[in-house]
Amino acid sequence: MLDRLEPQAPDALLALIKLYADDERADKIDLGVGVYRTGQGDTPVFAAIKQAEQRLVEEQESKSYLGPEGDMGFVNALIPHAFGRDGTMGGRLQGMQTPGGTGAVRLAVAVAQRAGVSRIHLGAPSWPNHAQILADVGVEAAMFEHANPDGTANAEAALAAIRGAKEGEAVLLHGCCHNPTGIDYSPEEWDAIADAFAGGAALPILDLAYQGLGHGMEEDAYGLRRVLDAVPEALVAYSCDKNFGMYRDRVGALYALARDAGQIDAIQSNLNALARAAWSMPPDHGGAAVRIVLRDADLTALWLDELETMRERMRRVRQSLADAGTAGAVDLAPLAHQNGLFSVLPVSKEQVERLRTEHAIYMAGSGRINVAGLHGGNIEKFVQALAAVTG
Ligand code: PMP
Numbered sequence: 001m002l003d004r005l006e007p008q009a010p011d012a013l014l015a016l017i018k019l020y021a022d023d024e025r026a027d028k029i030d031l032g033v034g035v036y037r038t039g040q041g042d043t044p045v046f047a048a049i050k051q052a053e054q055r056l057v058e059e060q061e062s063k064s065y066l067g068p069e070g071d072m073g074f075v076n077a078l079i080p081h082a083f084g085r086d087g088t089m090g091g092r093l094q095g096m097q098t099p100g101g102t103g104a105v106r107l108a109v110a111v112a113q114r115a116g117v118s119r120i121h122l123g124a125p126s127w128p129n130h131a132q133i134l135a136d137v138g139v140e141a142a143m144f145e146h147a148n149p150d151g152t153a154n155a156e157a158a159l160a161a162i163r164g165a166k167e168g169e170a171v172l173l174h175g176c177c178h179n180p181t182g183i184d185y186s187p188e189e190w191d192a193i194a195d196a197f198a199g200g201a202a203l204p205i206l207d208l209a210y211q212g213l214g215h216g217m218e219e220d221a222y223g224l225r226r227v228l229d230a231v232p233e234a235l236v237a238y239s240c241d242k243n244f245g246m247y248r249d250r251v252g253a254l255y256a257l258a259r260d261a262g263q264i265d266a267i268q269s270n271l272n273a274l275a276r277a278a279w280s281m282p283p284d285h286g287g288a289a290v291r292i293v294l295r296d297a298d299l300t301a302l303w304l305d306e307l308e309t310m311r312e313r314m315r316r317v318r319q320s321l322a323d324a325g326t327a328g329a330v331d332l333a334p335l336a337h338q339n340g341l342f343s344v345l346p347v348s349k350e351q352v353e354r355l356r357t358e359h360a361i362y363m364a365g366s367g368r369i370n371v372a373g374l375h376g377g378n379i380e381k382f383v384q385a386l387a388a389v390t391g
Contacts, residue, residue: 049246098252118140120171142169153189155192171205207237252282314341347367
């Protein structure tokens, strides 16, 4: 039977990793993979996490099963950072641990489907896995334009999708540091989005995978908090894999906001059943390490410091690119106002290919770059190469 399976196209970004690894040119630049890098090109373990892991090794007495909801100490410790001091919203908000933000998105889509959602509106372009998850769960994807050609957010398109959505529809928005464009809604646009959700039928699904990588932990949560304050119900997928540097340890959480506190147990029981059938329970180690950081004031301060260093480095890279003005046909100025790891450059597939073959610069075929792949030692080369292939 298995011989009936057609080969699937390999994941383009994973294929790019291999090509980059095999390239022997010393000045090669990797702008493909979606991880933070220091100015030296490393993706180190956070010092706060290292210390927490050491404590975990010393203090952990059992690895016996927890349950489908995972480490609730971790899930609850994250609430004030993501949702604000009064984050539990009078008992209407509850979370559970998931295998990364991917697990949280998957569970959000699956539980929304159980609740009657058959169509989810999604800004295009989006993180490619959003569409893959919708297709795999069996929910229709309805696309709207995320950005305007001038590099600003197309909030009108999101508002139209929210206002036009009927019962049985959801709208999925990135909370901050939009992947792949880096283009986020302004606070005023979030205010309008929150009002539109409050006055409409759409279920809000918010995906927060980069909190703290844009303007700060509080600033990056503005939209999420504004929407949650305005609506009766919502689902929030959260990833700690970037802002705690946990990537392969797969640390995430899914939070549900219920119409009233009495409904939260029914929602949670459905989430538990779906998680049980999918992965039974999430991997423990990373969530436990994040819990230790968040329950210790010194480690929390250290983590926030490390996060700030990352954020400021990415801001400096963005500013240097914007200061370069234009590179050939590409206007780099908008990058200064975009957030997080990614931006999309207006380059063709052929130009992306030439950057790789002629200049050893690796980026996604969509024109997405990871700005953290750039630093003082390679920005000039990058700008010159971009000018050479687009000029
Ligand atoms: N949502 C978005 C928008 C993302 O970009 C990512 C990761 N690249 C995720 C969710 C999932 O992150 P992870 O599963 O690695 O925690």
